[in-house]
Amino acid sequence: MPVVLEHLGKRFGDGAPVLDDVNANIERGEFVALLGASGCGKSTLLNIIAGLEAPSSGALEVPSDGAAFMFQDAALFPWLTARENIELALKLRGVGKAERRAKAQELLELVHLGSAGDKRPHELSGGMRQRVSLARSLAQDRQLLLMDEPFAALDAITRDLLHDELERIWKETGRTIVFVTHNVREAVRLGQRVLLLSSRPGRVVQEWAVTEEHRTDAGLAGQLTGVITARLREEIRRHAK
Amino acid sequence: MPSNPPLVEEEPVVEPADAKPAAREHVHAALTRTSTGHEDLRELESGLDSLQSDAARKHRIDWSRLLLPLAALVVLVLVWQFYVSLGVKRRDLVPGPLDVLGQLGILWGDGKLQESVWTSLQRGVVGFLISVAIATPVGLLLAQVAPLRRAFGPLISGLQVLPSVAWVPAAIIWFGLTDATVYFVVFMGAIPSIINGLISGVDQIPPQYRRVGTVLGASRLQMALQVVLPAALPGYLGGLKQGWAFSWRSLMAAEIIAVGGTIGFGLGSLLDQGRTLSDMAVVMAAILLILAVGILIELLVFGPIEKRLLRSRGLLAGSTR
Numbered sequence: 331m332p333v334v335l336e337h338l339g340k341r342f343g344d345g346a347p348v349l350d351d352v353n354a355n356i357e358r359g360e361f362v363a364l365l366g367a368s369g370c371g372k373s374t375l376l377n378i379i380a381g382l383e384a385p386s387s388g389a390l391e392v393p394s395d396g397a398a399f400m401f402q403d404a405a406l407f408p409w410l411t412a413r414e415n416i417e418l419a420l421k422l423r424g425v426g427k428a429e430r431r432a433k434a435q436e437l438l439e440l441v442h443l444g445s446a447g448d449k450r451p452h453e454l455s456g457g458m459r460q461r462v463s464l465a466r467s468l469a470q471d472r473q474l475l476l477m478d479e480p481f482a483a484l485d486a487i488t489r490d491l492l493h494d495e496l497e498r499i500w501k502e503t504g505r506t507i508v509f510v511t512h513n514v515r516e517a518v519r520l521g522q523r524v525l526l527l528s529s530r531p532g533r534v535v536q537e538w539a540v541t542e543e544h545r546t547d548a549g550l551a552g553q554l555t556g557v558i559t560a561r562l563r564e565e566i567r568r569h570a571k
Numbered sequence: 572m573p574s575n576p577p578l579v580e581e582e583p584v585v586e587p588a589d590a591k592p593a594a595r596e597h598v599h600a601a602l603t604r605t606s607t608g609h610e611d612l613r614e615l616e617s618g619l620d621s622l623q624s625d626a627a628r629k630h631r632i633d634w635s636r637l638l639l640p641l642a643a644l645v646v647l648v649l650v651w652q653f654y655v656s657l658g659v660k661r662r663d664l665v666p667g668p669l670d671v672l673g674q675l676g677i678l679w680g681d682g683k684l685q686e687s688v689w690t691s692l693q694r695g696v697v698g699f700l701i702s703v704a705i706a707t708p709v710g711l712l713l714a715q716v717a718p719l720r721r722a723f724g725p726l727i728s729g730l731q732v733l734p735s736v737a738w739v740p741a742a743i744i745w746f747g748l749t750d751a752t753v754y755f756v757v758f759m760g761a762i763p764s765i766i767n768g769l770i771s772g773v774d775q776i777p778p779q780y781r782r783v784g785t786v787l788g789a790s791r792l793q794m795a796l797q798v799v800l801p802a803a804l805p806g807y808l809g810g811l812k813q814g815w816a817f818s819w820r821s822l823m824a825a826e827i828i829a830v831g832g833t834i835g836f837g838l839g840s841l842l843d844q845g846r847t848l849s850d851m852a853v854v855m856a857a858i859l860l861i862l863a864v865g866i867l868i869e870l871l872v873f874g875p876i877e878k879r880l881l882r883s884r885g886l887l888a889g890s891t892r
Contacts, residue, residue, distance in 0.1 A: 380786065382785065382786070398786070399786040401779065401782075401783070403779065405779045405780070405782075407783075407798070407801070407802070408883075408884040408885065409801045410801075418787070418797065419787050421797075422788050422797070423787075442613050442616050442617065443620075450883060450885065451885075452884065454624060455619075455620060456623075457616075457620070457623065458620055458623070470786075470787065470788075487619065488619060488623075491606070491612065491615055491616055491619065494606045495616070498609065519603070545604055546603055547603065551603055
């Protein structure tokens with residue numbers, strides 16, 4: 331089991347806890363959508379899983395080699411071409427020069443950008459940048475891939491396509507993905523399981539399984555989206571004064 | 572791809588369109604798969620990519636870049652000539668453009684012009700390059716190590732404010748009338764300003780870049796060389812430009828003040844000689860030569876580098892450069 335979270339808590343200084351008693355088990359190869367409104371500590375949780383921050387209480391078990399991370403903005407280095415951005419990730423991992431070149435091309439092909447490798451990030455569209463960013467996070471070659479609202483800033487057409495793309499790549503590479511989003515439809519579209527985090531403090535309050543049926547039947551998926559949205563709103567309403 | 576085996580899937584994602592139940596209408600609601608297979612997805616994406624990326628624009632030679640500065644120069648020279656021809660001041664106090672040009676011809680004939688430009692340029696460039704070699708690691712270290720920066724930052728900023736001419740008397744006492752004096756003054760001018768440029772360049776790096784570096788597993792040294800330094804390059808280049816300006820200025824100051832000994836004959840020396848002989852045409856010629864070298868270095872060295880740097884990062888659009 332690559333990720334186990336037990337009674338995980340996090341507070342910054344003397345403030346109110348951001349996360350409180352978070353429990354979750356994520357299986358190897360699973361695609362989990364972590365859903366929550368603003369202020370539920372989704373990003374903090376990802377940072378803790380990635381090892382960028384330490385929890386204040388509780389225990390967690392993560393793969394020993396760490397996790398790959400994909401951010402909301404592509405965060406590509408503007409002084410490198412798309413290919414060089416991917417090659418840098420390989421280089422920092424210690425991959426040899428000749429192998430880097432071939433591997434980067436392979437990853438570019440995987441995200442359907444085989445011929446755009448020599449372009450600079452500013453010459454690419456938002457969706458293309460995010461795909462390069464995805465290829466870069468795959469270049470890290472970690473079993474666990476953490477994604478922090480990676481498609482939130484994209485237009486709807488591009489986002490729909492990238493959902494298909496991500497699902498395809500997930501199945502091809504067998505990664506374990508934890509995907510943070512505040513978009514219920516996105517969570518239902520991508521996750522095998524949707525975990526709902528409450529806000530202030532963040533805690534897993536409910537989870538739903540999404541089956542293969544939901545992938546093809548819009549009615550079924552719409553129904554589940556409705557149920558989850560209602561539960562999410564209930565959670566938000568608790569904070570009304 | 573990682574070596575872990577793919578998930579056991581009951582149903583592959585890539586399914587031919589005709590495998591779907593004929594009765595079920597495919598609804599594109601963004602809740603379900605919106606493409607019908609791998610090939611379809613590739614096609615859609617490539618269509619969207621070409622819609623969303625700009626067509627490459629051709630770069631033509633822009634003659635206004637050359638003609639406008641030339642026109643400005645001609646206007647200035649004409650104004651100068653006009654002022655001189657009014658005869659407000661004596662000709663030996665305010666020489667006209669033609670007098671200065673004639674003087675330049677004489678200096679060229681003597682070989683003095685070539686000697687002084689070559690001596691100064693050589694010293695300026697060598698002094699500047701050594702300054703870069705010293706200032707870059709120091710600046711990177713200061714920018715990356717917080718206690719060091721807190722300790723030495725104010726001192727470095729202070730050194731930048733201190734006119735490097737102030738070091739000339741000290742340098743003459745320490746090193747005598749030798750080239751060491753000239754180089755010392757150049758270093759004191761250029762090094763702090765390059766360090767400051769690099770530090771401010773590093774300060775302006777989006778924090779996201781460092782996070783990406785951390786996530787990608789960069790060590791401290793890799794972070795400094797592969798992420799921080801290239802990210803800070805625009806600010807660093809600004810620092811280098813300023814560093815060159817300070818080198819050149821400090822050099823001229825040193826050459827004007829420190830004359831004789833084993834110090835060679837530079838543009839500053841030429842200027843000082845003109846002053847001693849009260850020959851205004853020589854003074855003007857030397858000033859124009861000092862200015863011309865500065866302009867040429869900017870146009871031939873820093874200008875193209877800066878432009879390339881900005882263009883490659885997509886920062887040139889809409890600028891007046």
